[in-house]
Amino acid sequence: MTRFILAPLCVAALAWAEPFPTAAAEPGAGVWAQLRTELFGERPIEDGSEVIAVRAPERAANAAIVPVSVEELRPDDDGAPIETLYLIVDNNPEPLSAIVRFGPAAARAQVATRIRINAYTHVRAVAETRAGKLYMASRYVKATGGCSAPAGGAQRAALEHLGEIRLRTWEDARAWGEPRRAQVMIRHPNFSGLQKDQVTGLYRPAHYVDRVRVGYGGETVLEAELTITLSRNPSLRFYYRPAGPGSLVVEASDNEGNRFRKASEVAGAQAKQVRDGAVRQPEGDCRRQAGRAVCQALGG
Template sequence: MPSRRLMLQCALPLLWTVVAQAESGPSQDTWTGLKPMFFGDRTIDEAPGYVALEAPKRAEDAALVPIDLKFPRRETGDRVVAATVIVDENPSPLATTLRRGALDGAFDFGLRLRVNSYSYVRVIAETETGALHMAKAFVKAAGGCSAPASKDPEEATANLGKMKFRSFAGQGMAEAQAMIRHPNYSGMQMDQITRLYTPAWYVTQVAVRQGDRLLFSLENGISLSEDPTFRFTYAANGQPVRIEAKDSKGADYAQTFSADGAAY
């Protein structure tokens, strides 16, 4: 039987490895491989002032991880026009690419993601001049991409493409929420009856307009959560808001709402 001294000697290297990882932080190895795939040899600056990212350190539900992006007003110009959200350890890391409309000023945007294992979540903002700036957060979550849908297929189909819009203030800068009913299957969920994987079927494109003006658009991968929901700031001016979406089967969905959220 090994002595306590021998067991301690064997355990010490593992202990020091754990301590070293804790001190150095989570590994950046995955990002080292991903960065050239999405951005080539372009320089990405991590200096603050262009974008901030807020995410829970430990997610309550890996299939519904809230992510908040904040784009401050740039007093010196070089406005952020697009942002790419990447979940390093997801099977398909590119979650979405956000493109802003023409409105100036600060812009906040929130969405919910599937996170499949402990991972960095990153947002890489691109300015009008083509400069790239990154913010990141490490999220402890597991199983988000394979988590079963919360609704049965019949209910999901019956409500497919239905939308909601809600504004949380009156005139001036306000916060709003847009929601699209869609199962957003990632392709990794298993049918508990057939024991077969449900094919991927998800919202690929979203555009939200206020009158004739684009507020934002999205190009999505499989990492958006079921019933994609977005919170965003905008200038509430009484004009109607229209939500348009397309999914991976080519289906189109659209609905127009009055400024107070009533459907037309």
Template sequence: MTSLHLRLLCVAGILGVMFGARLPLAVADEAYDPWPGLVKDIFDDRPMNDGADVIGIEMPYRAEDAAIVPVTLRTKLAPSDDRRVLRITLVIDQNPAPIAAKFELGPDARVTEISTRVRVNNYTNVHAVAELSDGKLYVTKTFVKASGGCSAPAAKDADEAKNRIGQMRYRQFVKAGEGPTSGAREAQIMIGHPNNSGLQMDQLTQLYIPAFFINELKLWQDDSLVLAMEGGISISEDPNIRFTYVSNGAKRFRAEAKDTAGHVFQNEWKIDDSGI
């Protein structure tokens, strides 16, 4: 994302803050549906197939906090289906930058669930688009009532956020009957980062804080890719990704993240019989 693009997003966000009270009504009245234009801009107007049996999306209908709205994506292909989900794109239609994240699923990791937290700026449809190995796109959607998530002040003060930048934590949750070095499991990666959207105002200077966020994340078990993410301004402060995958017996788990300022953060964790 270029600096010009980000500045344009800031302008759009400021206008949204100024006139935000009217936007949810417009969406609720279905006076404006951005989705057809997003299909053209994001997916080159490729055909969208019904994804009800391919991809599921779960979000609260009414968000408690628009700056940290939980979202879970689940693949729904039957075990007998020889197709594979290659990528999932999460689109928050009414956000200033609608693409919240693009996930690439490792070819052998058998990822079936991804959860994270996002900012939601207005009442909006949220779409999950899965690209399958058959070359087709499959879409499903949900509706969320939330407002102001992209411009909400950071939860942590600037000094605390600065001290946490790049800190990573990894947790794994072994399923019953499975050892930590084999079988299916859930895992979680947490990265300390303010993930500034570019639409938040510094309460002291009254100036807008420049966009500054994690835009790339890759996770491996040994040298085999588990999951990769391209993130945008909609991913909440301190990105938190929880996912399921199938272990290949790896002895280590690795993570690499990059942000829009060019910082690279790396870490790895040993996996042994006692867990992590």
């Protein structure tokens, strides 16, 4: 994934200088103008208000865990299907939050997750169709401090269960070929690199889930490239279309090279967990995963 940390920070710092920015700025102003060029060059981006919708609270209750979903508004049989979604948070240290590419086993271009928000900002979704057209929708969200918020006691649990995957499905009684919902949840601290250890006062190195792939029956449902913007214990909710009996298979990795896997067999009206669990590197102890200072603070 292309990185956009350094250049946008110079611009974003100006936005953070005002503690209460408003939503009055035009969609092409500020950080977005630079990001748009870096991500999409001179390609035209059309109004996507009738193509996709961004759902998020106007004011977040917890800036470190903000629910966001991108929903496709067009019918499933539309002749120009959406193949890729870009999720962008203008005023975050890492504005490009996720790139989600949908495969042949996806039922629709729709995804929900939880993100960190560092300052009042536009949350944007850009949809790219198979024909190469771009459409954008956005939502203005009021939240501050989510990228540097301390993890607290949940940090230890996330490290102890690093890489455990929960796979949940809905509508299992539906006929084969009809859309069904599923959710992937990965136990991981997803350190942003901006959080301070409460004991040592040192910044924890960034350690986060960077890739997730979901497949069904040998075909791809989605592939996601993720960044530090996703909240602790990252989650993805999506739709898939099972043509017949098979297994949902989740494969994930983090930026330290750890790999995780989980499968769930979908058989008619019920789903049975395949107990292969999370695959972790055997040497992935606490000191390797989090660093000496963090482990000492945790008693590890």
